[in-house]
Amino acid sequence: MNLTTSYMGMTLKNPIVPSASPLSGNIDNIHRMEDAGAAAVVMYSLFEEQIVHESHQLDHYLSYGTESFAESLSYFPDLASYNIGPDQYLNLLRKAKQSVGIPIIGSLNAASPRGWVDYARKIEQTGVDALELNVYFIPTNPDQTSEEVEQTYLEIVREVKKLVRIPVAVKLSPFFSSTPNMAKRLAAAGADALVLFNRFYQPDFNLETLEVVPNLVLSTSDELRLPLRWVAILHGRIPVEFAITTGIHNHADVLKGLMAGAKVTMMTSELLEKGIDRIAEILTALSEWMEAHEYQSVAQMQGSMCQMHVADPSAFERANYMKVLQSWNSEQVQKRGD
Numbered sequence: 001m002n003l004t005t006s007y008m009g010m011t012l013k014n015p016i017v018p019s020a021s022p023l024s025g026n027i028d029n030i031h032r033m034e035d036a037g038a039a040a041v042v043m044y045s046l047f048e049e050q051i052v053h054e055s056h057q058l059d060h061y062l063s064y065g066t067e068s069f070a071e072s073l074s075y076f077p078d079l080a081s082y083n084i085g086p087d088q089y090l091n092l093l094r095k096a097k098q099s100v101g102i103p104i105i106g107s108l109n110a111a112s113p114r115g116w117v118d119y120a121r122k123i124e125q126t127g128v129d130a131l132e133l134n135v136y137f138i139p140t141n142p143d144q145t146s147e148e149v150e151q152t153y154l155e156i157v158r159e160v161k162k163l164v165r166i167p168v169a170v171k172l173s174p175f176f177s178s179t180p181n182m183a184k185r186l187a188a189a190g191a192d193a194l195v196l197f198n199r200f201y202q203p204d205f206n207l208e209t210l211e212v213v214p215n216l217v218l219s220t221s222d223e224l225r226l227p228l229r230w231v232a233i234l235h236g237r238i239p240v241e242f243a244i245t246t247g248i249h250n251h252a253d254v255l256k257g258l259m260a261g262a263k264v265t266m267m268t269s270e271l272l273e274k275g276i277d278r279i280a281e282i283l284t285a286l287s288e289w290m291e292a293h294e295y296q297s298v299a300q301m302q303g304s305m306c307q308m309h310v311a312d313p314s315a316f317e318r319a320n321y322m323k324v325l326q327s328w329n330s331e332q333v334q335k336r337g338d
Contacts, residue, residue: 003286016039016279042266046089107135157189196242196245226246228256229260250285
């Protein structure tokens with residue numbers, strides 16, 4: 001089977017790409033990913049807070065709201081010990097790029113369009129093949145409008161695109177009022193690809209200590225439905241390429257992502273749970289499915305089930321919502337009748 005795909009001008013041997021995670025903080029792990037069949041690797045993110053760690057700007061971020069919430073400083077990790085610093089991160093990118101033959105994608109996790117974008121150029125100078133912007137921004141100010149939030153995203157993309165020549169992907173939140181319009185504006189701002197979706201890790205309450213605590217919950221295949229729907233809706237309408245992340249755990253998830261219109265499918269939770277060698281197992285199952293269903297190539301299926309190509313486009317819209325509710329009600333009535 002021809003598993004080759006392309007993503008932001010890069011020819012990839014297959015559509016499976018490990019997404020940003022602590023796994024890529026180790027060169028040996030990156031070697032193992034390549035050996036297992038990964039087509040490229042998105043490096044774990046360099047956070048804006050790490051870059052401004054020595055500046056007064058970070059002090060503002062950490063202190064904001066502490067007059068109301070005395071514990072708020074404890075929500076932030078000790079940035080001096082978080083992964084590694086900016087310079088070490090750049091060295092890791094250089095070593096990764098020199099050590100493996102697959103494309104390496106740098107990652108910046110940002111919340112503002114300020115001076116940190118200079119690091120985009122520094123990341124490019126390490127020799128990486130592309131850059132992923134993970135704009136992780138939680139608007140909490142009631143006076144901040146949705147337009148202001150959207151402008152933050154657009155300004156970050158524009159500023160980065162001014163500085164670098166390598167392709168730039170934007171990892172998006174699913175919480176926009178109009179995802180299609182935001183995707184269109186990001187494409188106009190210069191984004192080469194959109195990664196759907198950023199998975200926000202929600203805090204939890206510890207009822208014994210009465211503290212707000214971080215809580216890591218890995219994804220499941222059920223979470224694929226949200227990015228699957230939006231990639232299928234946007235494919236062919238917005239002039240960018242798409243990657244699906246969140247909910248990719250097996251070969252069926254990969255197939256669904258490709259048929260929706262994604263160029264690549266990205267995974268982390270599956271590798272954290274079952275190990276890096278899981279990539280090879282998924283690739284084998286992918287090839288076997290394609291052979292059994294008489295597909296010769298990945299390109300043959302990409303976008304084949306997007307909204308523009310399916311027999312019932314309304315399945316992606318409100319009509320599907322009503323069908324699901326009707327189906328559930330019918331099943332429950334039948335059970336009660338039995």
